[in-house]
Amino acid sequence: MKLFDLTLQLNGFPLKEAKNTLSNIQKLDETEYENYLNSKKQDILEYHLKYNSFYKHLGTNINPSDWNSVPVMTKSDLQQPLQDRLSEGFTTKNVYINKTSGSSGNPFIFAKDKMCHALTWAEIQNRFGWYGIDFNSSLQARFYGIPLDKIGYYKERFKDKLSNRYRFSIFDLSDDAFQNYLTVFKTKPFDYINGYTSAIVQFAKFLNSKNLKLKHICPTLKCCVVTSEMLFPDDKLLLEHQFEVPVINEYGASELDLIAFQNPNNIWQINSDTLFVEVLDEKNQVVPNGEEGKIVITSLYNKAHPFIRYDLGDIGILSKSGTLQKPVLEKLIGRTSDMAILPSGKRTAGLTFYYITKAIIEDDGLVKEFIITQEDKSTFKIDYTGALEIHETKKHDIITEMKRYLEDGLTIRFEKHEALKRSKSGKLKQFKSLVEQ
Structure with missing residues (x-):
């Protein structure tokens, strides 16, 4: 039974349709893709100018035929009640709602329409599939936090069960806690690790101090995916040495989608299927590939809530080796936690x-x-x-x-x-x- 897929479908997220849409996008040749991208940018811009009063107010000086006239949205623009930011026909009852982490110091509540959220999961499943990971059958070792209040705690544990994952809490990174983690790795056939970089690195340091290799303890392990924080080169080497599996760098934002994912050729491939990623200078002008600037992203499918030329607060560089259809993130600067x-x-x-x-x-x-x-x-x-x-x-x-x-x-x-x-x-x-x- 494909429990993960079924759970999304039963909650009203059209995952089958989303997977078909994604498949069709990925079949496009370069010329077809350029036409697709230009069309989707225009469609989502015109949609929100027509149906979203919040965005109409924000974009009073937009010339729909000139993308450079589209203003850059910041997180502070979005710090007002969610109901005031939803498009016509959408309410808090018929959208997916969540909160940003506040890791940049600017927290806010956001929404996605159900197709947009389904496409997010279709994209994530597609990328993890590069490494033989199937969310319906592959067991995840999840290095995340967990709410400590009873309702929140059991809600997350239930979601873990439906999502075929076992959660290791990052709130205690002591040697005693890591010793308990090892016991679990010995008894469960984990396919992959996924979670916050700093916590996983601490676990690898513990293994190193004990002269242990995780693949020997858990032979079923296929890969490790780190997210939410910067993965430094030395830390990646440490993880690869202690885990003896590929270590994959993921970059995403909950309000958007998976933004970039390291492919099997060790290239940080940007999600150009559902997002349009730009790197801009201080005057909001596009910088040439290879130059540093602020990462600005347009969600091509979110009709419930506008994320158009949205400034994430991150600084990065697009590689000169990338193309419009397959852009490459050369470097991400500054996403790290002490x-x-x-x-x-x-x-x-x-x-x-x-x-x-x-x-x-x-x-x-x-x-x-x-x-x-x-x-x-x-x-x-x-x-x-x-x-x-x-x-x-x-x-x-x-x-x-x-x-x-x-x-x-x-x-x-x-x-x-x-x-x-x-x-x-x-x-x-x-x-x-x-x-x-």
């Missing part, structure tokens, strides 16, 4: 704060941006911008969550600012640690 080291000696991945900061995210957009800094092992500071001070009740909730996910004895300070200091690239790093690693 490790947090707590008074007890416990280490936890920076993306643990993905789950903690969910408590800050609200649809009313009162908190616009935030940075969490670990000043010393027991002190964390939350710098933020917003319309109002965070209410004391909300502060208490955040402190409770921080201590629940981490440990007792922590001091949490809050400070409101008119603006937050950005890196040279213009990106906010959501978490940083001043503790010597």
Whole structure:
């Protein structure tokens, strides 16, 4: 039984239709693809100018026949109630809704229409299929966080069951935890590892300290896919050495799609099927391939919510070897998280704060941006911008969550600012640690 596919279909996501659409796109020759891309860009632009009042207001000076006149959308543009951003005919009841991680410090709630979400999964399944991974039958070792409240916890565990995956929580990256992971790897026939880069790298370092190779412990393992954080060359070598399987670099954004995926020839191939990816300079002009700039993406299929020339907040370089139909991401700059080291000696991945900061995210957009800094092992500071001070009740909730996910004895300070200091690239790093690693 294809349980993964069936679950999507039963939830109203037309996966069969999406797979057929994707297959037809990938059969196009270069000329046909160029015509397809130009048509889809024009279609999605005109659709939102006609049916989306939020986008009409944002794009008052657009000339539909001139793509360069289309404004670049930022995350701050989207920090208003979701209902105000949906296209005509769409409500919160008939779309897929989720929250961004806030890893760039600009969290917001987003929506996709059901066909768009189905295409996301069709694209992901297609790419994982390059390595013999089938979501309906391949068992995943999942290195992610998990909600600690009962409802959220059991909901994720249920989703893991339907998705044929076993979850290793990243909230505890101690040697004792890793020893328990090894026991699981010995008993379960995992086909692949998928999860946050920093946590998987820590596991590899543990294996290295024990002089162990994961493929010897789990012979069924085929590959390891890392996501959400920068994979540095040295870390990739470490993972390949300790796991003895291909290590694949994935780059994606929940509000969009899978953006780039390393193919079997070790090329970071961009998803040109459902997205249009541009690299722009500070004046929003396209830079030549091989030059650095901000990554700006258009979702070609999302009719429920506009993501047109959307600035992710990432800096990257498109390779000169790529083509319009098969663009290549040569380099991604700056998506990395520090490790947090707590008074007890416990280490936890920076993306643990993905789950903690969910408590800050609200649809009313009162908190616009935030940075969490670990000043010393027991002190964390939350710098933020917003319309109002965070209410004391909300502060208490955040402190409770921080201590629940981490440990007792922590001091949490809050400070409101008119603006937050950005890196040279213009990106906010959501978490940083001043503790010597």
